[in-house]
Amino acid sequence: MPDSVSEYTSPITQKAEGHELPHSAIELSDVSFQYPADSSTVVDVPCWRVAKGQQLFIDGPSGTGKSTLLNLIAGTLQPSSGTIRILGQEFSSLSSARRDRIRARHIGVVFQQFNLIPYLSVSKNIEAAAHFAGKLDSSVKPHILELFEQLRLPSKLQNQRADTLSVGQQQRVAIARAMINRPEILIVDEPTSALDAAAKDTFMQLLLSSARDCTLVFVSHDIALAEYFSHRSSIQSINRASEGLM
Amino acid sequence: MIGHIAISSLINRRGSVALTLLSIIISVSMLLSVELIRNQVKDSFTRTVSGVDLIAGAPTGQLNLLLSTVFRLGNPAGGISWQSVEVLLQNPNVKWAIPLSLGDTHEGIRVVGTTNDYFRYFQYGNRQSLEWHKGQGFDQPFAAVLGADAAQRLGYTLGDTLFLSHGLASVSFHQHRSHPFVVSGILAKTGTPVDQAIYVTLQGLEQAHDAPVPSLSMRKPSDSQAKTAAEHDHEHHDDDGDRAHAEAEATGIEWEPEASPKQVTAVMLGLNNRVAALQLQHQINQYQPEALLAILPGVALAELWQLMGNFERLLLVISGLILVASLLGLVTMLLASMRERRQEIAILRTIGAGPGVILWLIQAEALLVSALGCMLAMLVVTLMMKLGEDFLSQEYGLFVTASLFQTPVLSVVTIVMAATWLCSLIPALAAYRQALHSGLTQR
Numbered sequence: 078m079p080d081s082v083s084e085y086t087s088p089i090t091q092k093a094e095g096h097e098l099p100h101s102a103i104e105l106s107d108v109s110f111q112y113p114a115d116s117s118t119v120v121d122v123p124c125w126r127v128a129k130g131q132q133l134f135i136d137g138p139s140g141t142g143k144s145t146l147l148n149l150i151a152g153t154l155q156p157s158s159g160t161i162r163i164l165g166q167e168f169s170s171l172s173s174a175r176r177d178r179i180r181a182r183h184i185g186v187v188f189q190q191f192n193l194i195p196y197l198s199v200s201k202n203i204e205a206a207a208h209f210a211g212k213l214d215s216s217v218k219p220h221i222l223e224l225f226e227q228l229r230l231p232s233k234l235q236n237q238r239a240d241t242l243s244v245g246q247q248q249r250v251a252i253a254r255a256m257i258n259r260p261e262i263l264i265v266d267e268p269t270s271a272l273d274a275a276a277k278d279t280f281m282q283l284l285l286s287s288a289r290d291c292t293l294v295f296v297s298h299d300i301a302l303a304e305y306f307s308h309r310s311s312i313q314s315i316n317r318a319s320e321g322l323m
Numbered sequence: 324m325i326g327h328i329a330i331s332s333l334i335n336r337r338g339s340v341a342l343t344l345l346s347i348i349i350s351v352s353m354l355l356s357v358e359l360i361r362n363q364v365k366d367s368f369t370r371t372v373s374g375v376d377l378i379a380g381a382p383t384g385q386l387n388l389l390l391s392t393v394f395r396l397g398n399p400a401g402g403i404s405w406q407s408v409e410v411l412l413q414n415p416n417v418k419w420a421i422p423l424s425l426g427d428t429h430e431g432i433r434v435v436g437t438t439n440d441y442f443r444y445f446q447y448g449n450r451q452s453l454e455w456h457k458g459q460g461f462d463q464p465f466a467a468v469l470g471a472d473a474a475q476r477l478g479y480t481l482g483d484t485l486f487l488s489h490g491l492a493s494v495s496f497h498q499h500r501s502h503p504f505v506v507s508g509i510l511a512k513t514g515t516p517v518d519q520a521i522y523v524t525l526q527g528l529e530q531a532h533d534a535p536v537p538s539l540s541m542r543k544p545s546d547s548q549a550k551t552a553a554e555h556d557h558e559h560h561d562d563d564g565d566r567a568h569a570e571a572e573a574t575g576i577e578w579e580p581e582a583s584p585k586q587v588t589a590v591m592l593g594l595n596n597r598v599a600a601l602q603l604q605h606q607i608n609q610y611q612p613e614a615l616l617a618i619l620p621g622v623a624l625a626e627l628w629q630l631m632g633n634f635e636r637l638l639l640v641i642s643g644l645i646l647v648a649s650l651l652g653l654v655t656m657l658l659a660s661m662r663e664r665r666q667e668i669a670i671l672r673t674i675g676a677g678p679g680v681i682l683w684l685i686q687a688e689a690l691l692v693s694a695l696g697c698m699l700a701m702l703v704v705t706l707m708m709k710l711g712e713d714f715l716s717q718e719y720g721l722f723v724t725a726s727l728f729q730t731p732v733l734s735v736v737t738i739v740m741a742a743t744w745l746c747s748l749i750p751a752l753a754a755y756r757q758a759l760h761s762g763l764t765q766r
Binding site for chain 1: 324327328331332334335667670671672673674675676677678679680
């Protein structure tokens with residue numbers, strides 16, 4: 078078993094000797110990444126897997142490559158070396174357009190704040206995600222209403238400009254947008270950093286109930302949030318380069 | 324969806340977009356105006372005279388002779404004696420001749436002394452003859468025929484009388500009040516300087532000039548004056564000769580003058596064979612008893628276009644430079660917005676928009692601003708043309724229309740849109756590069 082696999086990571090995400098695990102949603106092998114203008118390695122992951130349906134919390138201080146790791150999983154960044162498999166498909170060798178399409182259809186993303194395009198209405202923000210996934214049809218509007226109900230958002234917010242919402246409302250709309258295409262994987266990056274304690278709890282409850290059928294990778298430096306997750310890992314245990322970044 | 328995002332993004336930055344839009348409207352309006360006026364002036368000049376093979380007048384520049392006789396622009400230079408006109412009329416190559424006597428006005432409208440041959444032989448556009456809106460040609464020595472616009476502007480109708488003022492200034496203190504002219508006909512509209520003039524008989528004009536100048540009044544004559552004039556004119560009917568009767572049979576007009584004027588400003592000539600035009604031009608230019616100048620209208624027009632060509636090019640270059648400045652303003656606006664749009668690009672990337680989509684989004688915004696600018700500029704130019712139509716036709720004899728569905732307009736719009744697409748590649752590629760490296764959060 079590779080050293081870098083966290084002791085907290087679920088056993089089904091770990092590599093059995095000589096066998097590919099059939100249930101991996103995310104799989105990284107010998108992945109390294111450097112930003113073009115920077116010679117230092119930001120991400121160095123020898124081996125890491127997340128099982129399908131797993132809800133994983135990754136903690137770690139700021140500047141240890143957490144967001145870069147999520148960008149690599151989402152396909153918005155290309156690794157300098159190594160391979161990334163998403164839902165069994167080798168993601169890193171695909172063309173940019175294919176990666177964009179897979180991301181749009183199978184991966185939902187919620188990040189820190191300013192998640193929404195400020196000048197678009199709430200519904201247009203959500204519909205845009207469906208559009209880029211090629212799923213913008215008549216079923217989208219009822220689905221938005223369902224998500225609003227699930228996330229306890231008043232339906233009248235749909236026509237409001239995104240930048241007129243409170244931060245808490247914006248983050249909940251971001252969940253709705255991430256879930257509109259019914260993704261298999263949900264990537265969440267420090268979503269509660271701008272929320273107070275009460276709003277954090279509400280947000281976490283709503284997020285976990287919405288994403289109960291997804292593989293969830295949740296990254297935060299707030300260790301207190303780990304209690305919401307059955308599986309936990311630290312960035313240091315995944316990314317060998319994180320030590321050098323701190 | 325991209326269109327919706329682009330429009331919403333532009334509305335969100337409406338302050339800077341409005342300023343950029345304004346500069347595009349101004350530059351495209353200039354470019355459209357120059358191009359439209361250039362083409363329409365050319366067309367207007369070309370259609371003004373048709374079928375006239377030669378114009379003979381006193382020695383001056385060929386442009387001056389053309390502009391003063393055909394377009395009623397500038398001042399006629401001297402005149403030619405009636406004897407010389409008669410020599411020209413006897414030339415076997417000459418089919419018809421229209422003598423023109425210029426130099427008088429009525430209420431600022433130019434007066435042309437001529438004969439009924441003007442209405443018979445003068446052609447415009449694609450060999451179209453003049454037609455009558457009301458009445459007929461000269462039926463007595465003090466008859467006047469009004470061009471369509473002149474009649475409309477003066478509000479005169481058949482039987483009304485008018486006095487001529489000496490000189491071409493818009494206000495004259497020398498009026499030929501002893502000889503009122505009676506309106507015998509009004510020409511149908513031609514869309515050429517023909518519409519902007521009043522036509523009187525050469526004899527009437529000659530007599531009006533020979534008489535003393537009694538009054539300074541500029542008013543339309545009273546009914547009693549009109550009646551007196553009509554009675555006075557009626558006396559001349561009995562003096563018509565055999566030639567006049569022969570003409571009357573041909574034209575349906577009962578009177579034709581027999582008295583000849585001393586001199587005229589110029590003569591328009593129609594030839595039996597156009598091939599003889601150059602030979603006759605040479606003969607006229609070598610005419611010994613009197614110094615004359617003969618011009619070929621087409622050649623003179625070509626000289627005019629050559630002269631105007633440099634000015635046109637200069638105007639086009641200036642307009643083009645203004646357009647380039649406006650497009651650079653558009654590019655600057657889009658580039659300046661890139662920093663504040665980093666997060667927006669990151670969001671679009673995370674929901675599946677590829678770098679190509681981001682590139683197209685930026686280009687769509689630029690094209691939308693330019694398209695709106697072009698549409699508004701077309702509206703502005705239409706409005707300006709509509710407002711300036713009368714002024715240009717009355718002051719300069721230029722007939723421009725506000726029709727926008729013309730090749731030059733479509734060419735300008737196509738060029739502007741193509742230039743916008745090209746210029747917008749600068750910010751679009753910057754956004755593309757940014758999109759390639761943008762992730763969930765900005766580094």
